Amino acid sequence: MKPTHLALLGLTLCTLFLVQSEPALAQVVFTKAERVATGVLASFRGVLATAFFGIAFVVTGFLAAFNRISWAWVALVVVGAFLVFAGPAIVANLRSSFS
Numbered sequence: 001m002k003p004t005h006l007a008l009l010g011l012t013l014c015t016l017f018l019v020q021s022e023p024a025l026a027q028v029v030f031t032k033a034e035r036v037a038t039g040v041l042a043s044f045r046g047v048l049a050t051a052f053f054g055i056a057f058v059v060t061g062f063l064a065a066f067n068r069i070s071w072a073w074v075a076l077v078v079v080g081a082f083l084v085f086a087g088p089a090i091v092a093n094l095r096s097s098f099s
Contacts, residue, residue, distance in 0.1 A: 045084060053081040 056077045063069045083090075 045087075049081075049084055053077070053084070057081075 047069050055072075060069065060074045060077050064071045
């Protein structure tokens with residue numbers, strides 16, 4: 001057998017294996033991991049994120065007002081805060097629209 005035929009055969013066998021193993025992988029339950037991740041994300045969105053973005057708004061606002069940084073940095077902080085605090089609502093809306 002030529003090396004290219006052998007590589008093609010190996011690729012075909014790997015593809016068939018992955019197709020056959022997909023239903024078995026779908027049965028894995030991640031309830032404990034989901035609870036831990038949800039708790040971590042909730043704590044990040046709580047007091048820690050509120051304090052961080054409050055300080056970030058003030059610092060970037062003053063620095064941009066005195067021409068030390070670009071106003072784009074302030075816009076990036078605002079977008080970051082929006083994504084952190086509105087993330088769960090965005091995901092819920094996307095899930096409901098695709099299901």
